[in-house]
Amino acid sequence: MTEFRGAWTAEEVATFLHEATIPIRIATRRSNDSLWPVTVWYRYRDGYFESATHASADLVGLVKRNPAVGFDVSTNQVPYSGVRGTGTASVTPDEGRHVLRDLTERYLGGTDSRLARRLLDDDREEVVIRIDPEEIYSWDYTERMKDVPTQ
DSSP: OOEEEESSOHHHHHHHHHHOOOOEEEEEEOTTSOEEEEEEOOEEETTEEEEEEETTOHHHHHHHHOOEEEEEEEOSSSSOEEEEEEEEEEEEEOGGGHHHHHHHHHHHSSSOSHHHHHHTOTTOOEEEEEEEEEEEEEEEOTTTTTTSOOO
16 A cells, blocks of 8 residues: 655546656666666556566666656756655566557657667567555745746
8 A cells, every 4th residue: 555645645646647748767676775766757657667678678677677766757947846655666568569658658759760760660569557546745935936937
């Protein structure tokens, strides 16, 4: 069961995560125990995150070696807001590239670009990284930044 703390309710967190097309930053541990952040596309469904990546990506090996992760999804424009937390990650095949296709449509606006076609190529072996959050902390600096010019 995910523990929600901070500025938003669980429903408000879900709304933010569904509406934001900001990549998720996932912090993993390398074999020497140092931290390694990776940025990938995500979708948030039924209380968990899903990302897709190539099966040979370093992130896949890091998650398989140590499934404990930290994550952050936050805006880059004033006023800042977002969520961060911890969870457990797992890796499964992206059969039919359903997750990757959904992410391509979410972040690229469709599948009719050179990048989308390359990502969805039949020769690529894709996997899903699922993060089951243990805790999610939300913050919203809208009030404190109300007199700061937006960009």
